[in-house]
Amino acid sequence: MCEAGPRGRMLEVEDLYTEFKIDQGIVHAVNGISYAVDEREIVGMVGESGCGKTVSQLSVMQLIRRPGRIAGGKVWFEGVNLLEYRPNSPEMRAIRGGKISMIFQEPMTSLNPTLTIGRQITESLELHLGMNKKEARARAIELLDQVGIPSAASRLDDYPHQFSGGMRQRVMIAIGVACEPKMVIADEPTTALDCTTQAQLLELMLATIDRCQGALVLVTHNLGVVARYAQRLYIMYAGKIVEEGRCRDIFYRPSHPYTIGLLNSVPRLDEAKGKRLVPIWGTPPNLIDPPARCAFYPRCPERTERCRVEPWPELKPVEGEGHLVRCYMREGGRGA
Ligand SMILES: Nc1ncnc2c1ncn2[C@@H]1O[C@H](COP(=O)(O)OP(=O)(O)O)[C@@H](O)[C@H]1O
Numbered sequence: 508m509c510e511a512g513p514r515g516r517m518l519e520v521e522d523l524y525t526e527f528k529i530d531q532g533i534v535h536a537v538n539g540i541s542y543a544v545d546e547r548e549i550v551g552m553v554g555e556s557g558c559g560k561t562v563s564q565l566s567v568m569q570l571i572r573r574p575g576r577i578a579g580g581k582v583w584f585e586g587v588n589l590l591e592y593r594p595n596s597p598e599m600r601a602i603r604g605g606k607i608s609m610i611f612q613e614p615m616t617s618l619n620p621t622l623t624i625g626r627q628i629t630e631s632l633e634l635h636l637g638m639n640k641k642e643a644r645a646r647a648i649e650l651l652d653q654v655g656i657p658s659a660a661s662r663l664d665d666y667p668h669q670f671s672g673g674m675r676q677r678v679m680i681a682i683g684v685a686c687e688p689k690m691v692i693a694d695e696p697t698t699a700l701d702c703t704t705q706a707q708l709l710e711l712m713l714a715t716i717d718r719c720q721g722a723l724v725l726v727t728h729n730l731g732v733v734a735r736y737a738q739r740l741y742i743m744y745a746g747k748i749v750e751e752g753r754c755r756d757i758f759y760r761p762s763h764p765y766t767i768g769l770l771n772s773v774p775r776l777d778e779a780k781g782k783r784l785v786p787i788w789g790t791p792p793n794l795i796d797p798p799a800r801c802a803f804y805p806r807c808p809e810r811t812e813r814c815r816v817e818p819w820p821e822l823k824p825v826e827g828e829g830h831l832v833r834c835y836m837r838e839g840g841r842g843a
């Protein structure tokens with residue numbers, strides 16, 4: 508996507524903590540993350556399953572339910588800390604679906620099975636944009652048409668179960684951009700679909716968001732997918748950001764051993780076909796009572812004694828604008 512003009516900061520998440528109190532203890536799902544999204548920017552949030560991507564996004568929207576709670580931090584959006592609003596306040600409801608919308612992982616569960624597709628779109632147009640029924644209906648047809656639903660007008664009164672998986676995901680995109688949000692959060696929006704459909708839908712989603720000049724946070728476990736679209740990336744592990752920076756710096760000069768592992772485990776367009784993909788050995792850690800040291804330590808091919816005994820290091824700059832990494836092995840410049 509290309510556009511002219513300077514971009515302002517849109518969202519700034521500051522030292523966010525979210526935890527779940529369960530019988531076995533407290534799950535530290537999001538453990539002090541900070542990140543930012545500029546106007547019309549595409550930001551990727553990447554990490555293996557269970558590292559806190561979804562919980563961090565739900566926290567921004569104040570959609571965390573018991574036994575979870577946001578234990579600390581700030582979410583600045585247009586100069587206001589959203590966490591000062593109660594989750595069900597009118598202000599927060601105006602933000603959700605109006606200024607920030609979320610396209611979820613699971614279209615089957617996030618579409619309401621008892622409402623027609625048309626109603627699910629017009630409802631939010633009436634609520635957030637104050638359209639009357641007729642205007643909203645006309646706009647809903649236009650939106651479904653834009654996301655490639657054939658004979659949109661005649662499908663408005665169908666229910667979600669009458670649509671295929673790919674078509675439902677298109678509907679989710681239409682709902683996600685219906686109110687021309689400032690920011691769309693897409694959480695693994697295409698993971699359930701086959702590769703070709705995934706690529707088509709991502710392109711469609713980007714074009715649709717571009718049309719309404721929104722920013723996008725693209726959440727995925729697949730570094731290969733975001734690398735094609737995002738301008739900046741945040742790599743998450745065990746509830747923390749372990750590396751961040753411009754997409755090209757991370758892609759061509761990955762610094763954290765975890766990022767390097769992620770890159771080696773996905774196909775890359777710039778490398779010869781037939782290259783062996785190496786999955787990262789082991790599994791992500793338990794987030795109940797994690798040790799103070801780097802959570803990647805047990806899986807890290809570069810670990811040293813220092814990593815074992817010292818607490819998880821801070822994010823420190825490495826080569827590349829805004830390129831930061833949380834690793835003792837990279838202190839004092841790359842590979843030092
Ligand atoms: N409702 C919940 N109750 C208890 N633990 C939860 C709940 N939701 C998420 N978690 C835990 O929080 C951590 C982060 O989850 P999540 O954000 O969904 O990961 P990701 O989206 O990166 O796959 C995981 O360890 C998960 O088990």
Ligand SMILES: [Mg+2]
Binds near residue numbers: 561694695
């Ligand atoms: Mg998730």
